[in-house]
Each structure stands twice: as structure tokens, then as C-alpha cells.
Amino acid sequence: MLPFELRKIANTIRKRDLLAVYEAGAGHIGGEMSVIDLLTTLYFHTMSVFPDEPNHPNRDRFILSKGHTALALYIILSEKGFIPKEEISTFLQPFSKLNGHPNRVKVAGVETNTGPLGHGLPIAVGMALAAKLNGDSWRTFVITGDGEMQEGSNWEAIMAAAQFKLDNLTLIIDHNRLQQGDRVADTNNLAPFAPKLEAFGWDVEEIDGHDMQQICTALSPEKISPNKPKCIVAHTNKGQGISFMSDNVSWHHRVPNKEQYLKGMAELERAVL
């Protein structure tokens, strides 16, 4: 799929996400807008997945470690055909399968239950190890938030991935510079990420996380360095696509009022793709 087609899909997903957050009266819209281009590229360009057989043994694995942006993943999964599109309107409703964080038991296409931060990368290391032990060629992808990298468990996994030479593992850091309460730089500033990951033995690439061409290229198998796990530091904007949310710390899990919803939707409708 070409970049302009991916941009169209991402725009559709952003609009559905905005509507769902508005209707549900809750969600994590800022981080969803920042991660949607990465998710779209993974699911519509890079990964082999099988919506009719979600547990196909040769599927590529994906973990949304920043599980609070589950809504964006649910919409992607519905667009891919893992779950019905109508189900999105049940988001956060009583007894919905779509709670605020992904659940593998309830939602086809989800690999593991995330929510508490710093869990996805260790599990991804185990997945990549399993593929190596099996001699399988499927790849493992995991997306963490940049604030999430403050969790020490990530660094345990970063050490292990390099030690085990997991070149079938790709970590994407959604580097939108904001965490729930403040800017990452003003909280516990881990940036720049690249030299830290490189020092731990990873192959690191920095990209614009909203440029579909750059995302596609960075994720391609040709860009794998043998025997090294790969980290893509994706520079993104929290609230990407909606001007008054973009790079604004107050939009971590704020819910738009009617006026804000209409303004945001109008911007997404007018977006040049």
C-alpha cells in the first residue's frame, strides 16, 4: 500500500477515534492521535496478519505497550476485519469487550493484555525468542510511549534483547514528548533515546512518526541489522491532526465538548492527504 493510501486510512481512523472518544466521554485522545500513523503503517503495510485466523502461527506479533491508547488499536482491528466495525460504538460501555486497555481474551487480534506500563517489551522479547527457537520468520513489533520508557522493566528487556541478538524484534518509541502530567523533559528526561539504545547494543533509527514513507522504510526487512534488535524513535506529536490538541499536555485524556468535537472533525475532514 502506498503512502497516500495509508494517509487516507489514518485519517479515517482519526475521525472514528475522535467520534468514539466524544461519544464515550472518555479515552486517551492525545496519545491515540500520535500513534495512529504508526499503527496504520504496521497493519496496512508491514505486518502479515490473518483476520480470519487471528492466532495463525506465522502471524507477525504486535503489542501496544502503551495500552491506554487501546481505542486506536480497536479501530485498526475493526478496519482490518478482526472485529465488527459496529463494535467500536460499544467502547467503554457496560460489558463491552472494548475496555480502556486491550484484552487478548476478549478481542481478536490482541496478543497480550496491556495497561500497566513497561510490560510490552519484555513480552515482545519472549515472542521474538520463541520465533528464533522455532526457526520461524515472523517478526515482533512493540510500541511504547516515551514517558513509558521511565519504567525500569523496559531496560531489563532492552538488555536481554541485545544479549539474545533478537534482530526479529522492533521497538517503536512513540516520542511525542508529553506524558500524562507534564512534558517528559520536565519530568524524567530520557531523551535523547538513540544514544542510550545504541549503548545497549541496539540498532537505532530516528524518523518522523507521521511521515508514512519514512515509517514504511524504517519498518522494512531490508533495514534490519543482523543480530541486533531494532529501535525506531518515532518523533510524533500528541494530538496530531487536531490543531488545538497538538503538543498540548492537557489533552492526554481530556474529552472534547461539542464545539471542540466539531472543530476537530472539521480539521480532520479538511486535512490535505
Added chain:
Amino acid sequence: MKTRFETCKLHDCRDAFVMTLEELAETDNKVVAVCNDSVGSTKLGDFKSKFPERLINVGIAEQNMVGVGAGLANGGKIPFVCGAAPFLTGRALEQIKADVAYSEANVKLVGVSAGLAYGELGATHHSIEDFAWIRALPNIPVIAPADRIETIAVIKWAKDYDGPCFLRLSRVGVPDLLPAKHIFKLGKANRLREGENVTIISNGVLTHRTMIAADILASRGISCRVVNMACVRPLDAKEILAAASETGAILTCEEHTTFGGLGSAIAEVVVDNHPVPMKRLGVPGVFAPTGSANFLLDEFGMSPESIANSAQILMRRKE
């Protein structure tokens, strides 16, 4: 005079565990072991020699160890995630909750040297809260085998069981207590001795002491039932209620704090269904002082003699 259970040969259940794991790994290449630098203390050295690629040592990093186990299970492996019980459970509790239990990942957690096994090393190394922590989680059986026979049976069961479990092994020597051809059934306790006047329920290394206590009670003319209840979750409620209705008093013994472990779990069933006098022996809600595991168990009223005495005192409360 010493009773029969005081003079027989003692075995370290870790040996039975690794021997069984190696057997299972021979026939099924899905079986892998994951550990945290604990190759020696979990006795996985031979496993490593036989299956070097299938012994995954993540270093001293328990949170990653449990997450890696969940990932391996996702990739079709059957991971036995082994580490000293206090660190496996305490350090990685959120991973056990989210990645293993809530995600229903096919991970076998093996807490080694559990309970007071690391007695002299101090309370940081005692694992006497693990029953309480893990039995509070849905989806994950909590199992403490009593001897090498039950350990072998439990490991074989765990390999075939499609789902997570927590197995709690000691390093304190115990004799063979269960029948040689014992087959483990989840949630099924084993009545090791019939009795009518009182029932003692225990698991892990305490079952040995309980059997000696029953001999002591017999010498005093008291008929004591002994139930080995390896499964703290799911509990064998039927066996508990049989003990309540048929013997009228239940004493529990465990290598665990009395806050939330086997005794608490049994008391919940008894109180809800058939209240009878109960006494719960264990570590009474304190950090234990210095001393070997056997010394500490004696100190906390769980020498065979003290267990027998507690049973007699309990019987006086029967109507």
C-alpha cells in the same frame, strides 16, 4: 521412640522437579526453562547441558523474566519460569497479574526455595506471602507439593495443563508421603490418614510434620485425619467440608504467614458453609528471626509435638 516418618530418607523436591522437567523436555521441544541467573539454586545445570538453547537465562531481572515467559507462551512454547520464590512473586507480581493470569498465558511459574527455606538469610529471602498474593488472582492455580512424588506428578500435570499456574517448591528435605503411583488432579486434596476426632490440613513441607503429629496423637489415643492440600487455589471444598462435618475440628499448618494463606482459604470455606472450631498455624504476621527453616517452623509452633498439642487444645473447643 521416633515415628516412622522421622527415620525415613529425606529428599530435596528440586531434584524431582529438574529430573521431571528434563524428561518432559526430551519428548517435547516446546518445553523451555526461563531463569534469573538462578541456574544453580534452581538446579537447572543439567537441563542447560542437555538443552542449551532452551535454558533462557535473562539475568537478574525478574520482571523481564516473567514477561519473557508470557511471550514464549504466545510463540507456542511451554515455559517453566523458575526463580527463588520471594523474588519471582514479590518483584514480578504485576507481571504475574497482567501478563500471565489476566492474559491467560500458558506460563508455569516455579517458585523455588519457597517458604522459610532461606531461613538464615533473613526475611527478605523468606517467601511466606506468596500464597496470599497469588491466590488473590483469578485464572492461576496455586500449588505446593508435599514430597518428591507429588512434585513429579504436579510438574507432569503442569506441562499438559493449558493455562498458567504457580508451583511452590521447597529445598527442605522431606520423605515420600504420597502413594508411589500418585496422579495429581487440580483442586483435589489427598487424605493421607483417616481419622475421626480432628483433621489437620497442610501442604508443602508441613505435611511431613503433620504426619508425625498424627502418629503422636495416635499414641495419645486420638484419631487424627490428615489431609494434604497442595492446591491453595482451587481449593477442595468438598474435602474441607467432609473434615468439618465428620471430625468437627480443623487445624491448618503452613509455611506461610497466617494472613491470607492456606489456613485463611480453608477458613473462608468453613465459615461460609459449616462453621466448626479451627486453629491456623503458620508464621503469625511477623518478619521471622534468624534461623534455619526447620528451626523457625519449630519456633512458630509447628514442630510435630506442638502441632499435636495444638490439635488437642483445638479438640477441647468442640461442643
